[in-house]
Amino acid sequence: MRTPTNSYKRHRFHSQFISHVVWLYARFSLSLREVEELLLEPGVDVSYESIRRWTVRFGVKIARKLRRRQSRPGDGWYLNEVAVKIAGRKFWLWRAVDQHGVVLREILQPKQDKQAAKRLLTSLIRRHGFVSKRIVTDKLRSYGATKPEVAPGLDHWPLKGLNNCAENSHLPFQTRARSMQGARAPGGLQRCVSIHSATRNRFAVPSCRRAALTVRYHRMEALDAWKAAASIA
Template sequence: MIQPVVRYKRHRFPPAVIAHAVWLYFRFPLSLRLVEEMLLERGIVVSYETIRCWAKKFGPAYAGRLRRKPPNSNDIWHLDEMVVTIGGRRHWLWRAVDQDGYVLDEILQTRRNTKAAKHLLIRLMKKQGYLPKRIVTDKLRSYSAARRQVMPTVEHRSHKGLNNRAENSHLPLRKRERLMQRFRSPGALQRFTSIFSALRNLFVPPRSKRSAIALRLHRLRAIAHWKAVAGTAS
């Protein structure tokens, strides 16, 4: 499905400035006020509240246009969940990444049980269109029960030491959570993480591209693709 072009009508700042501000906010561990300061250093006077509005309005549009990794039946899904406290209430952000650390999906839920795990697996199957080669989880029994109901033919490996890839995928979001002094609402967290992970998927290189030259080329291609997505490519 081809996503519509991002529209910047009735915005007094050029598209390149808006896209750059949104990129800074979601790509790096920066607060809105720090993004405001970085733009000011370039002679761009804009308030952090305006940047917040840009992130809320244009972030989902950019994320929807970012390319996604083609699904493959040989993929290995690593599943894990992290607890997030919002307004004094515990929520769980369920996340799935593949063998390269690419975030496949994530969903915020109020429960940490079989029903919640089943919801994640069903979403993944619909989104990917393929069953994985196997799934890897920690020892949470909800995964085993959900897998038996949803994908009984898929191999399941349950071992905490095997699931470091999924657990490590939580770390960038944890850093942002501390910087933002926690998230204000479940909707804000779900919206932020969907944009944050889509942008991270674009810029984080595959494990096979770790040399300096390969890393630099990967980043240049990612930047070029980001500008094309934002409609600011020259």
């Protein structure tokens, strides 16, 4: 008999409640203590540490399933990197999005060099199984240095003004980082970013669905997808 992927056995709370709590933390820029306070208002006493453990255990699996259900990305990839501080050390969060603003890949790396750019580009191609028609980056030379080794025929536009799509994708992460008040370890931040972006990809309303009724339908579809990924549908 096959064991369910998301096993909620030996937990005091029901699977629907745990999934809802993880959704609150993954979908909105709330801190663990703020989620704890939201739950306390209707009379549910859950510590922020329990919320953290639920996010680590179930959030990663849910995000992985959401990414598997994600549609094929666009043929234009926008790459960018942003500096972050972890326990006083400087790291770089390398991010790739398509022309629709969907986050395709995020990798936290200690350096802003050719090897870091190569790791991002190769992981992009490996995850999605094809090479885009073009990549748009800022003027960082690391991208141009790694392109001939990874995808020689790839069209590369190193134009900062055209890279706003990737730069704007950092804004939700920066809001989340402020609510977290910093990260203690690279692994924890990488995990949080992965969960947050996979959830946002599913719930963010595309520009072609801005009418009130279609927005409502989109959110209902996203909630159904979340429940299915959390194995409670």
